[in-house]
Amino acid sequence: MEKVLIIGAGGQIGTELVLALRKLKGNNNVVAGDLSDKCPDKLSGGPYVKMDVLDREAVRSYVIDNGIKQVYLLAALLSATAEKNPAFAWKLNMEGLFTILDLAKEGYLSKVFWPSSIAVFGPTTPVDKTPQLTITEPTTVYGISKLAGERWCEYYAKNYGVDVRSIRYPGLISHTSLPGGGTTDYAVDIFYKAKTGEDFTCFLKKDTALPMMYMEDAIRATIELMETKSENIKIRSSYNLAGISFSPEVIANEIMKLKSDFKINYAPDFRQAIADTWPNSIDDTAAKLDWGWSERFSLEELVKVMMDNVDITLVNLNN
Numbered sequence: 172m173e174k175v176l177i178i179g180a181g182g183q184i185g186t187e188l189v190l191a192l193r194k195l196k197g198n199n200n201v202v203a204g205d206l207s208d209k210c211p212d213k214l215s216g217g218p219y220v221k222m223d224v225l226d227r228e229a230v231r232s233y234v235i236d237n238g239i240k241q242v243y244l245l246a247a248l249l250s251a252t253a254e255k256n257p258a259f260a261w262k263l264n265m266e267g268l269f270t271i272l273d274l275a276k277e278g279y280l281s282k283v284f285w286p287s288s289i290a291v292f293g294p295t296t297p298v299d300k301t302p303q304l305t306i307t308e309p310t311t312v313y314g315i316s317k318l319a320g321e322r323w324c325e326y327y328a329k330n331y332g333v334d335v336r337s338i339r340y341p342g343l344i345s346h347t348s349l350p351g352g353g354t355t356d357y358a359v360d361i362f363y364k365a366k367t368g369e370d371f372t373c374f375l376k377k378d379t380a381l382p383m384m385y386m387e388d389a390i391r392a393t394i395e396l397m398e399t400k401s402e403n404i405k406i407r408s409s410y411n412l413a414g415i416s417f418s419p420e421v422i423a424n425e426i427m428k429l430k431s432d433f434k435i436n437y438a439p440d441f442r443q444a445i446a447d448t449w450p451n452s453i454d455d456t457a458a459k460l461d462w463g464w465s466e467r468f469s470l471e472e473l474v475k476v477m478m479d480n481v482d483i484t485l486v487n488l489n490n
């Protein structure tokens with residue numbers, strides 16, 4: 172069993188990915204790495220390392236000395252946070268990727284997973300059923316960093332034979348850990364307010380439709396992509412994944428079916444301008460054809476599972 176390292180393991184995706192990979196590969200074969208000194212409680216069932224992905228030499232030594240063979244690189248600034256600090260977002264989102272791609276190029280790693288995003292698309296991209304190959308002119312620093320990352324992944328795959336695999340995740344919705352500063356975060360926040368009976372003020376307009384996905388589907392997609400044979404992977408930049416598309420008004424209506432007194436109001440902020448540049452829906456035919464992808468969660472199922480499972484103690488509801 173190859174040893175796996177997940178960098179950025181304490182975040183929204185990492186928390187669930189570590190748990191899923193440990194189930195598949197055994198606790199001791201999956202190391203969680205993140206910035207904090209202390210291992211997050213949810214990840215305490217296996218090895219944890221304090222790691223700053225920007226410390227290139229420390230990451231290299233850890234990977235080489237501990238015989239790590241696969242890396243999932245999740246550490247990044249997301250769209251909303253990145254706009255507040257573009258220079259640092261560019262640094263974090265790019266430098267870590269080169270450190271990991273170089274380790275793979277030198278033969279230390281057999282496989283790399285690096286996530287891209289629907290943020291690679293921009294205002295000139297076709298918005299409905301956005302194709303795999305289309306115009307990509309992102310206008311956010313986050314989108315620019317993801318697009319550049321995709322190009323570098325493909326470059327390392329073609330020129331150095333690096334087995335790097337990637338998904339353009341839609342907005343991800345989960346209840347195990349909170350989202351980390353994205354434009355799609357409203358679709359998680361809404362459930363905490365609904366659960367406690369508070370009104371929800373949405374930072375996007377009511378009719379802003381975006382592609383979204385329940386985390387269980389996203390984790391399954393990630394593992395299926397990483398476990399498929401290398402020859403099945405025809406796209407080395409990043410695969411579109413569709414999930415489900417909805418606007419704040421549509422998800423609020425779905426929540427109201429379970430909680431009839433739930434109320435939503437709208438106060439768009441700077442994140443509206445980001446969302447306005449992203450697609451409404453995605454075409455993921457290539458993922459379906461190449462490695463057999465198929466999503467499971469409908470909007471109705473997603474809302475039910477979130478309403479059943481969000482843990483209101485995770486958030487300070489006055490914020």
Ligand code: NAD
Pocket residue numbers: 178179180181182183184185204205206207222223224225244245246247248249263286287288289339340341342343344349350351352353355
């Ligand atoms: P997150 O913000 O929840 O988690 C990121 C984690 O990285 C945090 O635990 C943070 O402490 C850690 N981190 C930050 N700087 C670090 C550093 N220098 N060294 C080591 N760790 C560091 O993010 P997420 O939502 O889990 O996203 C993970 C990846 O998936 C990102 O690349 C993101 O762009 C991508 N993605 C996420 C979504 C989504 O909806 N969550 C959608 C598309 C793409």
Ligand code: AKB
Pocket residue numbers: 249250251287288289290313340341342343352353354355356
């Ligand atoms: C964000 O909103 O920044 C992320 C993403 C879609 O990449 N959730």
